[in-house]
Structure formats: structure tokens, C-alpha cells
Amino acid sequence: xxxKALIVDDNGSNLMxxxxxxxxxxxxxxxxxxxxxxIAMVRREKPDIIIMDVRLxxxxxxxxxxxxxxxxxxxxxxxxxxTASVMAEGMEEIRNITNAGFIGKPINTRTFAKEISQxxx
Amino acid sequence: xxxxxxxxxxxxxSESIINTVREPLIALDQDLRVVSVSRSFYEVFKVNxxxxxxxxxxxxxxxQWDIPKLRELLETILPQRATFDNYEVEHDFATIGRRIxxxxxxxxxxxLGKERIILLAIEDITERREIxxxxxxxxxxxxxxxxSEDEAREYAESIINTVRESLIALDQDLRVVSVSRSFYEVFKVNxxxxxxxxxxxxxxxQWNIPKLRELLETILPQEATFDNYEVEHDFTTIGRRIxxxxxxxxxxxLGKERIILLAIEDITERRQIEDGLKKAHEELKELATELRRTARVKSEFLANMSHxxxxxxxxxxxxxxxxxDETFGPLNEKQKKYVNNVLTSGKHLLLLINQILDMAKLEAxxxxxxxxxxxxKSLLNEISLLVADMVSKKxxxxxxxxxxDLPNIEADELKVKExxxxxxxxxxxxxxEGGKIGMxxxxxxxxxxxxxxxxxxxxxxxxxxxxxxGFFRVDTPYSRVTEGTGLGLPLSKKLVELHGGKFSVExxxxxxxTSVRFTLPIVSRKVV
Numbered sequence: 167x168x169x170k171a172l173i174v175d176d177n178g179s180n181l182m183x184x185x186x187x188x189x190x191x192x193x194x195x196x197x198x199x200x201x202x203x204x205i206a207m208v209r210r211e212k213p214d215i216i217i218m219d220v221r222l223x224x225x226x227x228x229x230x231x232x233x234x235x236x237x238x239x240x241x242x243x244x245x246x247x248x249t250a251s252v253m254a255e256g257m258e259e260i261r262n263i264t265n266a267g268f269i270g271k272p273i274n275t276r277t278f279a280k281e282i283s284q285x286x287x
Numbered sequence: 288x289x290x291x292x293x294x295x296x297x298x299x300x301s302e303s304i305i306n307t308v309r310e311p312l313i314a315l316d317q318d319l320r321v322v323s324v325s326r327s328f329y330e331v332f333k334v335n336x337x338x339x340x341x342x343x344x345x346x347x348x349x350x351q352w353d354i355p356k357l358r359e360l361l362e363t364i365l366p367q368r369a370t371f372d373n374y375e376v377e378h379d380f381a382t383i384g385r386r387i388x389x390x391x392x393x394x395x396x397x398x399l400g401k402e403r404i405i406l407l408a409i410e411d412i413t414e415r416r417e418i419x420x421x422x423x424x425x426x427x428x429x430x431x432x433x434x435s436e437d438e439a440r441e442y443a444e445s446i447i448n449t450v451r452e453s454l455i456a457l458d459q460d461l462r463v464v465s466v467s468r469s470f471y472e473v474f475k476v477n478x479x480x481x482x483x484x485x486x487x488x489x490x491x492x493q494w495n496i497p498k499l500r501e502l503l504e505t506i507l508p509q510e511a512t513f514d515n516y517e518v519e520h521d522f523t524t525i526g527r528r529i530x531x532x533x534x535x536x537x538x539x540x541l542g543k544e545r546i547i548l549l550a551i552e553d554i555t556e557r558r559q560i561e562d563g564l565k566k567a568h569e570e571l572k573e574l575a576t577e578l579r580r581t582a583r584v585k586s587e588f589l590a591n592m593s594h595x596x597x598x599x600x601x602x603x604x605x606x607x608x609x610x611x612d613e614t615f616g617p618l619n620e621k622q623k624k625y626v627n628n629v630l631t632s633g634k635h636l637l638l639l640i641n642q643i644l645d646m647a648k649l650e651a652x653x654x655x656x657x658x659x660x661x662x663x664k665s666l667l668n669e670i671s672l673l674v675a676d677m678v679s680k681k682x683x684x685x686x687x688x689x690x691x692d693l694p695n696i697e698a699d700e701l702k703v704k705e706x707x708x709x710x711x712x713x714x715x716x717x718x719x720e721g722g723k724i725g726m727x728x729x730x731x732x733x734x735x736x737x738x739x740x741x742x743x744x745x746x747x748x749x750x751x752x753x754x755x756x757g758f759f760r761v762d763t764p765y766s767r768v769t770e771g772t773g774l775g776l777p778l779s780k781k782l783v784e785l786h787g788g789k790f791s792v793e794x795x796x797x798x799x800x801t802s803v804r805f806t807l808p809i810v811s812r813k814v815v
Contacts, residue, residue: 179602183609190614221594250597251590272601272637275608 169286170213172196174204174230175248176223180271184217184248184278191279199223201230208240214286220249220260228259235264244285248273315405319344319361322404331411333382354378360390365405369394375412387413453551459544461486461503473553475524486549496520502534507547511536517554529555582651589647596640604633635772642774646757649781656699656785658811663735664693666700667728670707677715678724686725693728696735697811702782709775710739710803717801718743733809734788740802746794754792755780779805787812 171193175181178199185195196211198204201222208216216234220227227247234240247260250271260266267285269278311328315321321340329335334348344361345353356376364371374390391408453470457463463482471477476490486503487495498518506513516532533550607630609615611623618626648654667689678685696703707726714724724741746754758773776792783790788807794800 177598177602180598180605183602183605186609186615187605250594250601252593252597271597272604272633275605276612 168192168194169215169283170194170196170211171215171217171282172198172204172207172211172213173217174198174201174207174222174227175217175219176200176221177219180219180248183275184273187273187275187278188217188282191283193279193282201225201227205230205233208234208243209237212239213243215282216243216245217248217282218245220247220251226259228263231260231263231266244287246282246285311409311411313344313407313409315344315361315407317403317405319405321347328409331383331409332380348380348382351380351382357390360392361405365392365394385413386411387416453553455486455549455551457486457503457547457549459547461547463489464546470551473525473551474522490522490524493522493524499532502532503547507534507536527555528553529558585647586651586653589644593640593644596636600633600637600640604630604637607633639772639774642772642778645778646774646781649778649785654782654785656702656811658697659700660695661698661700661703662695663728664689666703667693667707667726667737670704670711671726673708674711674715677712681715681718682720683715683718684723686723688725688727690729692730693735694730694809696807696809698786698807702786703807706779706782706805707737707739709779713775713803714739714741714743714801717741730809731806734806735809736804736806738802738804740800742800743798745797745799745801746792747797751792751794776803779803783807 169192171188173181173184173188173195174197175184176199181197181199185197188195196207196213198207201224204216204218204222207213218227218230222230227249231245231247234243234245242265244265244267245263246267246269248269248271251257252270257268260268269281274281310325311331312325313321313328314323321342321344324336324339329339332348339347345358354376356374356378360371360374360376364374371390371392374392375387376390377385377387379385389410389412391410393406393408395404395406452467453473454467455463455470456465463484463486466478466481471481474490481489487500496518498516498520502513502516502518506516513532513534516534517529518532519527519529521527531552531554533552535548537546537548607626610618610626611630613623645654668687671685671687675685711724711726718724718741722742724739724743727738727740729736755777757777780790783805786807788805790805791803793802793804
């Protein structure tokens, strides 16, 4: 069975790149361009993994993650933050989120899908 | 018979006088033999009548009285003058010790007959003289004391006039006794209107200062001494002054009066300087706050810039990489070459962004080191392999001389790798084909020393400073502009220094090669 991945990113180009890479790797990919849509999508689709940008138009990715962690249904879905905020300040806000990972932008297209797969238990 | 009895009576009478007077008296005949002696003579000179009366005076008390000055008096002076007063004789008697005697001599005619009698009154003034000498000594001492009191006063006044501080001496009624020269100068008063005046009345009652009254009338009578009493007062002549008063209440050497010594330090200017300093300090604090704010804004700006630049770069590098890898279908040779150029430029841009961020972090002191034990021997070899491709492409020879006993060091692995990679890739970049580059590494005391050298373009002396400024690059036929960022060297230097090492660049000039030497402590001195 194909793994389900949800990508939440407001930048269309990055969304497309990540989607292509994951689809090539055999994922079924869902997309959302803001946190609210993303949370709704998670609740509906129960993806195996969530790939999320930190700076989203309606809220911080870290806030969206906190919301998901409070819901029994979505609490254990791993979240990988793919963010351009690679400085220490950016890392701080996602440190305390359980079952979460981090990949800095720009991504390595040759290893991206593999890195994502490793976060799925 | 009757003559005889009259004479006897007369003699008895004179003897009773002799025996009544407290003074020793001796009566001699004209041959200087003792006729009669007063009782006190026996007492004073410790002789008895048996060995006295009829004796030659000089023979008395075992010849103790054979005194040259007495002989002089009796044999030379008296025959001529008949009477002599206060003839002083000092003599060392065997029985009674050294005595000073005052002799009064009278040569008298006996009432009847022609014989003369010499009456000698002997006053022992030894004690009196001692008292006199003592008194004299005391008087002299008193004089000395008096002199020293004068001297002391003079000395005190010279002190008063010498010190730069204003001094004022007051009597117990708070009238001015003495004033230092500087007092006149500072407070613009003259001696005439000062000495003898009540302090409060000085300079047209300018000194009628409530706090001064408090000090002199309330505090000082209780404390006798008082330091650093601050008084601020608006003087009509010299304006607002802040004074620091030190007061001493002292007893005069003689007499019971007290003197109040008041030292007045004008601290107006000092206070102004202090206030100025305080103000400057506050301004500095504000400036520091502003600087911290600026630094925070700069740091936020850099974080934003980094984010904003990385987001499009993610697309540029990502898509060109996917295209180059032909994930979604084959490219022709030209397409593949072009997309590779996009990718190379994108990666260069990313390197620039990373290095600019690192420089900013280093300059802000925000760069943190992740220390671990680094096996330097293998690490240096590993990095040299990263440039091996470039080296062989350019037909350059690379010589490694890494000491066998090179120890592990405590350092940040990624940053040490970055330093060595920067230096080695610089060496390759700036060395023409056929040249040589190399790396030497050895242990030096508590550090390791690494030298990365090349036989390349070198650095002109005038550019030695500029190479650390950032974005400075030597344009040479061997290095394309896109190959470096110009930040590698300054960044490496800062990273070495962050580890507590030293970093230096040497070059004998253009086309004479370059050698970069740096050290890293074996045990980190940084507190993590």
C-alpha cells in the first residue's frame, strides 16, 4: 500500500518540487497551502507523514503542529518541518514538538524522499 | 676682774647669738684659729667641739676645710676689705659630700683689746642651688616650650597657608582666628574683613548658611570631628558652590580655649564632572541599548534575508537538480549543460548566503562551537581528498606532511573541516597548472600547527590587509570570478580565533606563493 504524505507549503514551486520528488518515490501526496487547510486534510486523510513549512500565511507551522499533537487522532503522525529558517532562532520553536524532524531548504532532491521515509515508523 | 666679767658677759651674749641663728657661724681669731662655733655648724658639717675649738680652720674635720678659695678669702681678700658678702665656695667634703657654700665674712674688733675676730657665716646653698638650677632648667624648658609653641603656631599657619584647600581656624565663639591664603582666593574676601569676624558675617553675611550653623553649633560640640559634610550654597560673589567640610575641634596647647579648624573643599567642579560623567554614562547606556536593539534588528534582518533567499533557491536548485538528473525524461547535451550552470550558480549563491550568515554570527559573537574530539590526522587526509579532483584536473602536485604524532584536538568538527577546505580550495584556485600546493601539520606545545601553502599567485604587500575585509578577491587568469565568494579567508580566520587559535597569512609578494598558518589548541579553552 502506498504511503500517504501531506505537504503544507504556501510556496507553489516548492510544493510542486517536493510533491514530484515524493510521487517519484511512490508516495500518495496531498497538498495544502495554509495551516487550516492542512489540519483539515490531516483529519480527513490521516496521512503517514506530514511535510510542513514553518512560515505559513495563517499561522506558524509550529502552532499547527501543536494543534495536531493535542488531537488523539493526529497525535502520532510524524511531522517533518522543511524550512528555510535554518538559523538557531528558527530551530528553537520546533524543538519541543514530539515526533518531529527538520530538513533545511534548499533541499537535496537526490536524498529528499529517502530522508522523509526515515521519519515514518 | 670686772673687766673680765664684762668681757665674759659680752662673749656669752655673742655666743648665744651664734647659737641661736640657724646659719652655721664660726668665729676665728686673727691666727685663723677657731674661737667659737655655732651649734648648727656642728650639725651641718658633722664635727664635734673637741676637734674644733682652738684648731686652725684649715685643719678642721681632718683637714677637710683646707679649701683654696677659703684661704684666698681669709688670707688675701679679708685683710684688705674687712667685710665680704656672698663669697661662693664649692667644695667636696669627705664627710658630707659636695657642697656649695655662700660665705659672709666680717672682721671685727673685739670690744676690748686690739685683737681682731673674724666672723664667718656659712650658708649651705647646695640644696638651694639645686632648686635654682632646677628652676632654671624648668624656666629654660618653659622657654623652649614657649618657643615650640610659637613654632608650632607658625608651623600650623604655614601649613594653613600652604595647602591648596581652604582652611579656616575659628575660636570657640566662632570668630575667625586664621585663614589660609587659598580661602581668600577661593571665596574672594580679604584679610581685613575676615580675621576677628564671626564666620557667619564673612563676606557681607554670605556665610550665614543654615547647614554650616548646624555643623558648628549642633554637630561639632557633640562629635569633636566631622568629615565630608556637604554644604551647597549660593554665594553672591562666586555663585552656587558645593563644598565638602571637614571639621576638627582642637584644644590649644596652653589654656583651655578650643579652636575649630574647618577645611573647605570646593567640589563644585568635581561634582559637575561627576554629573557630566553620570550623564555620559546614561547616554552610553542608552546608546548600548540602541546598539543592542540595532544588533537584534540586524540579526532579525539576517534571519529574514536568509529565509527569503533560501525559499527561491530551493526551487532554483531543486528543479535544476531534478532536470539534470533527468528524473522526468532525458535532456539533450546543451540543455543538460545549461541546467548544470543554473545549478552551479544556485549552489554558489547558497554558499554565499551561508558564509554571510556565518560572518554576521561571528561578528555578533553568536557563533556557537559544538566541541568534540577530532582525530586530526584522518580529518586532514579526508579533506585533502575533497580537493584531490580539482588538484588532478589542474595538474597540480599536492604534498602532505602530517606528523605521525599529531594528536586529537577538542574542536567543532564542521568548522574545522570548513577552515581546512577553504584554505586548500584557495590554494588550488590560486595556483596555476603545474604548480604545487601542500599541507603540513605538527604538534606545537599545547597546540597543533597547520600550514597550507602553494606556489601560486601570492599576495601583493598592499593587499595583505584587504584579504581579510571580505569580498576581496585577486583576479587572476586562473580563478574565475564565480569560483569563490571572497569570504573564505576572513571566515576561516574568525573561526580559528573563535577556537582560541592564531591565524596568519604570509606571501613574499605577487606570484611568489602564499602560505597560511594557523593553530588550534589541543584542549579547548572555550567554555561551552
